[in-house]
Amino acid sequence: MPGIVGFARDWRIVWLLLGIAAFIATVWNIITVSFRQAIIPDDLLGRVNSVYRFVSWGMLPAGVITGGLVVRATEVAAGRDLALRMPYLVAAIFTLGVALWARPKLTTEKLEVARAEGDAARKERDAAKGDTPDTGG
Numbered sequence: 357m358p359g360i361v362g363f364a365r366d367w368r369i370v371w372l373l374l375g376i377a378a379f380i381a382t383v384w385n386i387i388t389v390s391f392r393q394a395i396i397p398d399d400l401l402g403r404v405n406s407v408y409r410f411v412s413w414g415m416l417p418a419g420v421i422t423g424g425l426v427v428r429a430t431e432v433a434a435g436r437d438l439a440l441r442m443p444y445l446v447a448a449i450f451t452l453g454v455a456l457w458a459r460p461k462l463t464t465e466k467l468e469v470a471r472a473e474g475d476a477a478r479k480e481r482d483a484a485k486g487d488t489p490d491t492g493g
Contacts, residue, residue: 362444391467395474397481422446 361377364370389405396404423443431439 359445359448362441362448391471395470397474397477419447 361370361373364373388408392404392408393401423446426443426446427439430442434442
């Protein structure tokens with residue numbers, strides 16, 4: 357989608373694509389937070405979420421700087437108009453590369469194993485504390 361946004365000539369197409377991207381980001385956020393809450397032990401959840409937020413929000417300045425460097429590097433050869441679109445193309449290529457790299461690693465089977473391990477760890481921890489599902493703690 358970033359590649360299409362970068363080369364769209366009509367602002368309405370850009371708005372539509374950015375709206376779709378925002379919707380996808382919202383769904384992604386709901387899924388990942390719910391999954392983390394399901395598999396991470398309660399006493400570690402705050403730490404894990406803080407690291408997740410630190411890394412994800414911390415990459416925003418790196419992306420801005422990289423985009424500026426891409427524009428600066430391509431402006432002389434490609435002209436200002438094309439150079440301002442190049443960060444979107446670079447982001448699209450990078451996103452495609454990461455997706456191709458991650459696809460074999462992120463399988464339903466691996467997610468189910470992680471969920472089962474999280475459930476087992478939670479039951480073991482609750483048993484050690486004396487909490488049972490019947491008594492509610």
